[in-house]
Amino acid sequence: MTGKRLLYVIRVWRQLLVQYCTVALTYRAQSAIWMLGGLMPIAIMLIWVELAAKGPISGNGASYDRNDFAVYFMAMYLVRQATVMWSVLILDRGIRRGELAPLLLRPMPPIWAHMAEHLGEIIMRLPILIAVFVLGLFLTGTLGQLTLANTMLFTLSLIGSWLIFFNIHYCVGLLAFWMEGALSLEPLIWYFSVILGGGAVPVDLFPALIRDILTWLPFASMMDFPGQILLGKIDDTALLLGIAKQIGWILVLALLRRNIWRAGLKRFSAVGA
């Protein structure tokens, strides 16, 4: 990328973010409802904390006491809240109703606008999310978990989670080029990430065989991995492997997304909307 191009990309992104932060402000009520809906990990946390009242819960070499569950599910809360996606809806509507056409006429990849729309929303709700997150850790007596190194690594893994979530949702949304029910697939991503990713049960509490499979899937990479980082029990090897898995999934999914987009666009250009 040339310097001039880079400057152009930065300028466009700055303006896109300004625009979508402004849009997010317009939808304050919707954001508040979403944030309330995102309290499920906290409810699950309360159940696990209660279950661990008499002692740690162990399995397959892993052990979680009350504090561990509190930290883990507060991490789940932040991951879920920071990765709220509606790109399936945008793409389904854009492709089937032809709303994608005006975006295709601009000398800018349409995905920039779609990404910025999500990021604008997150930027606007981030202060509240962080406040709830810190308050949750404080009330459960686990605020000490937020060391500088932990927080930085957790933040990086959160960015990785966002990119994996975004690419999965985008790939599913792009299926609208071929099918009419792409939107109906969206809840599946949610179920998979909750059940298989550690949203309900930490992955290392699953039976060994299932755990070994799950840790290689993107759902654990985007949910369980940031949770493990915040717990601070992860060793350097597991940390590096986790980061490598995140990067791997981002690359694989981004490649998949690009290929689906190209094939879909070819179809869109062939049949129109």
Add this chain to the structure above:
Amino acid sequence: MSAVIAVRGLRKEYKVHHKEGGFLGSLKSLVNRRYATVTAVDDVSFEIAEGEIVGFLGPNGAGKTTTLKMLSGLLHPSGGDVSVLNFEPKQRQSAFLRSITLVMGQKQQLAWDLAAVDSFLLNRVIYEIPEDVYRRRLGELSEMLSLQPVLNKPVRKLSLGERMKCELALALLHQPKVLFLDEPTIGLDVNMQRAVRDFIAAYNDRYRATIMLTSHYMDDVEALARRVMVIDGGRIAFDGDLNRLIAEQTPKKVLRLKLATAQPAERLRQYAELRRLDDLEAELLVERHRVPDTASRLLADLPIADIAIEEQPIEDVIGALFKNSPGKPAAAAGLTTNAAS
């Protein structure tokens, strides 16, 4: 004059899923999916020179929007060659996209929840318009379209006409050399239609932009385009001067009479075909070469307060053209004037 738009043998075929109606039809289509090939644009060729405004007319489903989408790169042709400003539109190169615009009356670019000016600011950055140029152009567009009072209002709160004017201004902010306007006045009231028409004419005049315009409002076409292309069933049925089209398609003119005293229909029919009789007002259809003679006889024989000789309304002309195509009733043309819309 060199052609800005050159189209040769353009064709577009769609594969359409064929399904019978009702639940049984849906079940059948699950087991046995049937497809039919529909030719939306068939062997279309034309050239448009720099600065020309061409009215692109046709009934619903004739292939107008499909053609415009192929010219703007949104659709890939099934066959033929297209060149717009020496670009192949389907490549959608950045330089091409920066030189054209496609305004679709029923699809919007403006961000719904923001003020219109926010969308302008975004396009300024996307199209890399320098700040001073942006201010000047926005000023010009605001002046030409009287946008100032609405620029800072949320788009969702604008009237349809205000929104359409903002859409037009947004689409022209990067000063495209080629404009594809698909029903730019759809749904607008008469005054707003006129404002948009005046603006398009002024833009063409000021920047020598090449414009292809589709509209169901014949007033748009009459006011803006000297040349019209009529597409029907995916094929060009006429391409040429609007006046020639009128002369070719309507061998008769309209004699509009204001009578001093009411006359029976039979009496008026002695002179020519009676198109309308409404108390003291009548309209006769007279062959072009007999107009002077018939008008003199009418003035001599009948108590006439006023007489006017007019061409037939343009929608009748186009309707007549479609009528000549088998299986295409004039009503399908869906052409309206302001009075009818």
